[in-house]
Amino acid sequence: MRAPLLAAAAGVGALALLHVRDPHVDGAYGFCPFLVLTGRPCPGCGGLRAMNLLTRGDLAGAVSSNLVAVSLLLVAAVAWLVWFQRRARAIPAPYLTWSARTVTLGGLAIVAFGVVRLTPWGAWLAP
Template identity: 80%
Template sequence: MLRAPAVAAAGGALALALVHVRDPHVDGAYGFCPFLVLTGLPCPGCGGLRAANLLTRGDVAGAVSSNLFAVVLVAVAAVAWSVWFLRRLRGRPAPFLTWSARTVTIAGLLVVAFGVVRVTPWGAWLAP
């Protein structure tokens, strides 16, 4: 019953451990963003690894300045995992991701909006 949440938690912990140990602030540590290389503009994910690295070090302000969207995404994922775990623990049916088409559309629009705003002059503070 708790196998899936435990596996997901272990996977997340391993990913965060990797990002903590292998510093993404070093150029090329994880390769390069193809969108950034091709356009010269940061994609919505640019700075996400740096943000995760800074979160593992307790630097929330630095993480927010690297990628606000990634920080929000980590918080949402933590809450979603907690709800999933607690529902499973109580024996209730709890599929991890059951999103409606509307929710997926809204999430996609938020990602696009974040990507557009961060390359404009008034959203430059969002760029890494």
Template identity: 70%
Template sequence: MHDPHQQGAYGFCPFLNLTGLPCPGCGGLRAVNLLSNGEPVAAVSSNLFAVALVAVLVVAWLVWTVRRARGVAAPFLTWSPRTIVIAGLLVAAFGIARLTPWGAWLAP
């Protein structure tokens, strides 16, 4: 079993290796691992965006499950162009914020 807290346990981040800067996904695997071990505060310190994404996916899954139980055949997730743009802007804002001095607490 691999420990995501050990460097190189699951490979490397190409963006981090090329630039020396963490990408928006850096720390995401550690965050999900910590969430699955019942440590939400530690997970947030690894990657706040990944924790928020997991929360959104859990809520979406619950909504989808209730709809399916009621007989509504709806897709799990639908992505409009507006949603894609907003999601991209959120990822970019998070990635930039964690590189600034005032967003240093977001760094993995």
């Protein structure tokens, strides 16, 4: 049970840091290299702000900052619960595995999100 509990502690620690140190302050966590080089937001831009807003209970603000980051947090929470349950029941799988198809489709969805948020009709997805 040590690995899932350590992973949970790391996740809670990261969210606590994002709650205490506000990423809405320009440069608080550095700058996105993609944004600096191109002037366009990458698929991850707004993710730190979204997590900060989630820790403050502002779901609508978090979704408007970065829909993918909020979705990935939900996926990570469900994956962690499955991992924890497997460890608690002593099922031999040491960690959660993802098929190549799932990883590829997820990656394509993130790239599509990044492209769509740059278009005029997807501008509402941009941070």
